[in-house]
Amino acid sequence: MTDTSQLAKMAQKLRRLSILATTEAGSGHPTTCMSCAEIMAVLFFEEMRFHPGDPTARNTDAFVLSKGHAAPILWAALSEAGAIAEDPLTLRKSNSPLEGHPTPLSPWVKIASGSLGQGLSAAAGIALGRRFDGIASRVYCLLGDGETAEGSVWEAAQFASHMRLHRLCAIVDVNGLGQSGPTMHGHDVEPYVRKFEAFGWAAAAVDGHSVPELIEAFEKARATEDRPFAIIARTAKGKGVAALEGRDGWHGKPLKKGPELDAALRELGDTEVKIRVEPRTSPVITLKTAILGRGEIVPEYTAGQDVATREAYGTALAKLGRMHPDVVVLDGDTKNSTFSEKFKATKPERFVEAHIAEQNMVGVALGLASDGKVPFASTFAAFLTRAYDQIRMATYSRPGTLVLCGSHSGVSIGEDGSSQMGLEDLAMFRALISSTVLYPSDAVSTERLVAEAATAKGVVYIRTTRPKTRVLYPLSERFPIGGSKTLRSGPNDRATVVAAGITLHEALKAYELLAKEGIPVRIIDAYSIKPIDSDTLQQAAVETRHLVTVEDHSIHGGLGDAVAREVAGIANVEMLGVHRIPRSASPAECMEMQEITATHILAAVKKSISRPRR
């Protein structure tokens, strides 16, 4: 055990580096770092087992910095531990991996943070993934007090205690000050203790600047073997420098070079200390990206069969689960609607019931993905909107593979009405800077796309439909990401209808209606919404000059927009999509009200081809 005075000195050193780094950068959050300096010193130089030479080791303890704006002290601690070669003073520079908030540009960061209240879910996911593999490592998550106002923290807390993740330890840095004023509880630590206890945790309040108290609390945490443990650490923001300590108005504000900085550094005193972190684990179990075979899911349907894509999703998951031990399936108490229950029936030990808490479900999935698992998480498409911030942040964590599936997309769910209809999901997932968006129309394409998703990189979205749809494709058909299927075409096509999912079936009906009127049209299944098949769309645009898009999704931001941008200047684009607030009615009535049925496609084609090219 390291001498506690050495750890206290290390805390001062971390403060010094945090102050210097933010002053050098001209921005950042020094006072946020200063409140947690003893916590970080004790964690990195006494409590945690980790291997400074190997950020990929899994049988070591993991750390998630949920209060991401304290990034400078994370870089300082990693630097002092010999884990990174970069100078922490290169913070926030375009040539440094040490960003303003933690990102995986540094290999020590598996979970990007900076949107508050998200770290604990991801930490729970890591703890769960390791338990799956029988690895007894501990997972530490440092939170700010202000961020515990985020409900997602309590979703994570409930999940962790329900799952008995006793190797998970949360530390709450109660410095009492938010960005723009005091937190709700200020320095009163008791409400935090009561909340964590009410949510099934063990908890202890400590003086967050006392190294011995922190060490003792971590010992208690390790000794608690039936539930997770929360350390509620009373601290002072800006601790160590009187001009900053506990003062409002210093959030996100570096010290000025010159007397202000000099005085602060002087006040920190002697910070000459070096604590060697020994690699304490061998042999090392290294994180590997799961490698799944391709094309091993073979759809089994008969031509003309009616099967909901949501059901095919479940069928495919069950097959995937039998073949690939790293696949984990999560669901938000909708497993009998999304059909993820089919996976549960096959592999109950790798099914995670996340209950009605979509933010935590996505966070746990991210934690699993960051630790080498291939999670598939599902709920109604409408309810994935609940986790948009978590999904956005997940893309910045650059996970190996993280698949989200939204069922019950569109107005075609019918009677349940607007609240249950996923109408913004395509827009939401398309807008992510890094994402893949898939939208199968039948059972065969669904199963193939589930297999594709399992081997894709990053965040992948699969959109499924409630009603049954006809099986359209031969069992051997392949659906590469970025592709499309041209289902009808001829040399005299006068227009092209681009559809996906349920509206593809309407488009095929419209083809027949148009054929009767002597109007040949091309029909394209844009099952890969992002990336979209530009070449095929542009060729169709050049050859037919008129495109009609039709989607059971908001008319803004979905398929129509994805297509129009590819054919700008080449073809007229008539868009059909959900454009008025929907309501309870039968699926057919709902689709009729939104004008996305075959007859409306027919009318749109005729309208478009009657317009002269402008």
Place this chain on the structure above:
Amino acid sequence: MTDTSQLAKMAQKLRRLSILATTEAGSGHPTTCMSCAEIMAVLFFEEMRFHPGDPTARNTDAFVLSKGHAAPILWAALSEAGAIAEDPLTLRKSNSPLEGHPTPLSPWVKIASGSLGQGLSAAAGIALGRRFDGIASRVYCLLGDGETAEGSVWEAAQFASHMRLHRLCAIVDVNGLGQSGPTMHGHDVEPYVRKFEAFGWAAAAVDGHSVPELIEAFEKARATEDRPFAIIARTAKGKGVAALEGRDGWHGKPLKKGPELDAALRELGDTEVKIRVEPRTSPVITLKTAILGRGEIVPEYTAGQDVATREAYGTALAKLGRMHPDVVVLDGDTKNSTFSEKFKATKPERFVEAHIAEQNMVGVALGLASDGKVPFASTFAAFLTRAYDQIRMATYSRPGTLVLCGSHSGVSIGEDGSSQMGLEDLAMFRALISSTVLYPSDAVSTERLVAEAATAKGVVYIRTTRPKTRVLYPLSERFPIGGSKTLRSGPNDRATVVAAGITLHEALKAYELLAKEGIPVRIIDAYSIKPIDSDTLQQAAVETRHLVTVEDHSIHGGLGDAVAREVAGIANVEMLGVHRIPRSASPAECMEMQEITATHILAAVKKSISRPRR
């Protein structure tokens, strides 16, 4: 006081109607209604003061059904109370306002529900709005037990106790069963009591099928004058019919006509009861939509001044606050960044610090809007993604006016990095079926658009920018929603650059660079992203045949998509936008990395005009 046996009989009658309505509809959630029948009977026929003839009265008690899938019993109760003329058995039909989940098609519903865990925030907003006006009415919110897994419930709980909303009463219907299996706590009511108490509420556990226990609990709630009160009601899902009671697998499943239905109705016994609800309030204070004058905000700047649009937002709010007593401003602990603190400085009594809990902030704003206030709620644009589900549901509540402002949009925030950059906000708000999306580029347009937003209907989004931008417009300039500004144009324009916000300033620089090369271009400020100015864009497309869009937002789903769809077939569209994962660097470096600066606009224009028309 009504005889308790009559109330018990009314509960049975409400069960009967719920069963009949769902069987008639062929879908819906009878068992979810049956668990809360006594709660609903006591609330509507004993506890609540309301005026069955007037859903707009404000000095009466308010009710929010957070567990929205229990809609059939709400319609049944309203029908029995004489508040609605519709037959509850018209549930879920396209010709009935009685939807599958509550929506304002019935005037008794101010808060649409059906996405779980959202009602309590809205109820808190209603309670707060009435306290603002000195109206002592009580607000009741009925939740399911499963939905308390949603973190948003705990955001609302913390907010309500912090704000001492003692007239707010939550009732949790602990029936122990979710959609696809048991809830985490099953029938153990103690964890719920502990949680609410830890979050600062008073709480009492009762037998949710005992009318006297419920009456007593409501009395206790009324007597509690320092904090909100939670009634934790132990119930059985499907209560009253042995075949359904406490049975898993009956969620969202109506009874079949014939012996199954008949036996159930028989088992409910005699349900002949009529309880008259007396209008107990006079004079009635009626909800009126706040009417704000137009154009009363006069910008005060000098030409060439540099002012951040986020600061102009705050300045405009302060002016608005002085003129309009119904304007309420909320912020999620970012008031010193969004500049909503300027409103707080002027009207502290109508400023609401919502702390770091964006979901609750939006829910409270919705509650305020539903009760006649004009809320403006702000945080970083990135963090509004946290509340996407709440925002989506808010549009279905059809509020009078609800303005959301996202600051720090785009990569131009610089060093703080990806987590803090709002890059999906335009896509997210555009995709809503009913929304207005505004994106000012300078201080004058910001102030004018704040005034426009205050008088617009429904959900309005205003996007502001962190860095200072040059004042471009004369103080008298008007910015109607749906309009645009053509800042540069000539008869020989060879291309049009469409920009908004910070990139408009890059477009103006590009204009100068292109002019030097002898390439005249048109410059359009698309400050109204939705609705967008189709006519002006189409005219520009016809006249110049080449459009370049440039935005500090994801290249998918934002300005580029909004423009491309309007000019499909008429003009080439080159899109510039954020297309790679951004990182910490200076604002200028960040914009350069994403290729959205003047030099890239110049290159895009030259590339486009060199391409032959296809």
